[in-house]
Amino acid sequence: MSIPFQKYHGTGNDFLIIHADEHVPDRGALAERECDRTVGVGADGILFLAPEEKFNPPRVVMTLFQPDGATAPMCGNGARCAAEWTMDRTGADSVMIDTQAGTLRADRDGENVVIEMTPLTFVPDEVPVMADEPVLKAEIEGLEVSVVNTGVPHAVSFVDNVDNVDLEAIAPPVRHADAFPDGTNVTVASPDGSGGFRQRTYERGVEGETDSCGTGAVAVAVVARRLGLTDADPVDVHPPGGHLRVSFNDRGRPTLAGPVEHEFDGEVAVEPPVEP
Structure with a gap:
């Protein structure tokens, strides 16, 4: 059938x-x-x-x-x-x-x-991640990451150039790290030269890189703002598959457009x- x-x-x-x-x-x-x-x-x-x-x-x-x-x-x-x-x-x-x-x-x-x-959270128990306080810059399995839940957990790492990252090599150890009871998505981002960010994401459940990840784009934007890497609103994020735009509405919740x-x-x- x-x-x-x-x-x-x-x-x-x-x-x-x-x-x-x-x-x-x-x-x-x-x-x-x-x-x-x-x-x-x-x-x-x-x-x-x-x-x-x-x-x-x-x-x-x-x-x-x-x-x-x-x-x-x-x-x-x-x-x-x-x-x-x-x-x-x-x-x-x-x-x-x-x-x-x-x-x-x-x-x-x-x-x-x-x-x-959905409302985002850096609270460790709600991500979830094994930590006593929000993970904003910590090394996990050799990768410096910030950890946030934007509907699903993301470990975000800012690098000089996402093209130079062997994502299939560095992401799986982080995705399966003991620090993440439910596992995590792994997202790398780099400045695009115009105030936005380029993005690549290794997705939990797909177990590989995808052409785009919406929760990952939001994670890039909110972590970049939290770390002081941008104060823009909206934040343009460019995964391999195209252009996404993350804004923050009057309720303080992120919106994703594309x-x-x-x-x-x-x-x-x-x-x-x-x-x-």
Whole structure:
């Protein structure tokens, strides 16, 4: 049996979107198979979306399964893709997204989808990270990092040039460090010469570098402000896949803005093929 999906991406961070009403016996196994870029469709995750269009603005419940088959409570670009999918269905320019990390509002702004992110925290128990006080500059597994939760944990390291970083070598030891009970994403950033930052992120659950990471972009912006590396608002962040903009609204919460594209539609089998 096959079920339909739509594929969306936000600055290269790509997702298969499946209506939550579709019967999938094992969502984690489906994500492991179809996110694989060799044997599956290829994606950074699968979003199962349950629209609740009776509300104004419309609401959608988002559940993200990552390529390792586990769920993640929050994904900035995933939430923006979920918002675009809901806007495409309803014609609305604003939607509410219920995630495991809280309820978020997203709005269309020209070519961009802007989402209000979850409240951020440097509090060690809430990241979580094994520390007695906020980790603003500490060496973990040989990398100097600042640690923040922007919906998911991030260890952020500022370097001279992100292109010179062997992310696949330096990130896994930090991602799996004993200091992080739940693991962490690992993000490196460097000044772009125009007041913003370039970004690369090794994502927990993907277990590799992605073209873009929305929670990572927010982490770069908030840590840069906390360390006094910028006082800009908005903060422009450039992952490999494009341009994101992080602002801070009148409630003190970060917002993430960037383009979203609907790539194509297709079908996937809900069960793996039978071996001959």
